[in-house]
Amino acid sequence: MQPAVSVVVRVFNAERYLREAIDSVLAQSFADFELLAIDDGSSDGSRAILEAFGDPRIRILGQPNGGKIAAAARGLGEARGRYVAILDADDRAAPERLALQVAYLDAHPEIVLVGSALAVIDERGAPVGIRRYPQDDEALRKEITIYNPFGHSTLTYRRDAARAAGGYDPRYVIEDWDLSLRLMRVGRVANLPEVLADYRVRTALDAPLVKRVLRGTIAARALAHQTYGFPRSLRSLAVDAGQRALCLAPAALINWLCFKVFYRRA
Numbered sequence: 001m002q003p004a005v006s007v008v009v010r011v012f013n014a015e016r017y018l019r020e021a022i023d024s025v026l027a028q029s030f031a032d033f034e035l036l037a038i039d040d041g042s043s044d045g046s047r048a049i050l051e052a053f054g055d056p057r058i059r060i061l062g063q064p065n066g067g068k069i070a071a072a073a074r075g076l077g078e079a080r081g082r083y084v085a086i087l088d089a090d091d092r093a094a095p096e097r098l099a100l101q102v103a104y105l106d107a108h109p110e111i112v113l114v115g116s117a118l119a120v121i122d123e124r125g126a127p128v129g130i131r132r133y134p135q136d137d138e139a140l141r142k143e144i145t146i147y148n149p150f151g152h153s154t155l156t157y158r159r160d161a162a163r164a165a166g167g168y169d170p171r172y173v174i175e176d177w178d179l180s181l182r183l184m185r186v187g188r189v190a191n192l193p194e195v196l197a198d199y200r201v202r203t204a205l206d207a208p209l210v211k212r213v214l215r216g217t218i219a220a221r222a223l224a225h226q227t228y229g230f231p232r233s234l235r236s237l238a239v240d241a242g243q244r245a246l247c248l249a250p251a252a253l254i255n256w257l258c259f260k261v262f263y264r265r266a
Helices: 018-026 046-053 068-078 097-107 137-143 159-164 175-183 207-226 234-246 251-262
Strands: 005-011 033-040 058-063 083-086 111-121 127-131 156-158 188-200
Touching: 005 018, 005 068, 005 097, 018 033, 018 046, 033 046, 033 068, 046 058, 058 068, 068 083, 068 159, 068 175, 083 097, 083 159, 097 111, 097 156, 097 188, 111 159, 111 175, 137 188, 156 159, 159 175, 175 207, 207 234, 207 251, 234 251
Parallel strands: 005 033, 005 083, 033 058, 111 188
Antiparallel strands: 083 156, 111 127, 111 156
16 A cells, blocks of 8 residues: 655665654654665665664665765655655654645645755754744745755655656756756645754864855756746845855855854744
8 A cells, every 4th residue: 555655764874863863754643654765875884773673664775875866866766655755864853744744735736845944953963943934835936046945854745746847856966956946837835834853964064065065056046047937136146146255265154154044043
């Protein structure tokens, strides 16, 4: 029997936090799901951790290391549920996450993608702040040309809509932003106001990663305008110029700004 939801967890050398992530899925109040753990060539104890659960709802799918986009594509391709829910291997889902998002999608057939607010935690699980996003489709269409207004570990989307939109594209660094843009061309989107995930951040990011993400956001913004036809605004131009300047700044300054601007207390 097909489950209602396929929860996709991409796993690569994630042994430090993996048990917490998997436990948070297995503790969901909504029980009609499968958990697809995409083991992307892990060389640590991740595979053993997954196998130790012994839960029939968990399907472990191994593959040579191909990166996070290849793992996401595998998860979407293997999903049996009508909905696909995303959770990163170092994050945690709130117990009511699937119940609330499935109920919302069932009640709103025009919605192809739903996210939520999220709590930001550090490496130790201590609270850093809250990240809230616009909730209605109109506001999200304005913001998606500025930044990605969806928390990755809060995303739940219609499987068939995502496949029809082309799934994950390996050409883009911020693959979830790209997929969201394409889904918005075929349906409406939303965020729920509830905090439905804990999103783990490193308090000190390495410089290459910081700069890579910045360049990825600039590329995604250009994609929104040039490829997908979202209108360009003065605000998007200003943010673009600011981020290009930030690419020249020290990584520590960029990291500090991220925490000050994006991870605010409720």
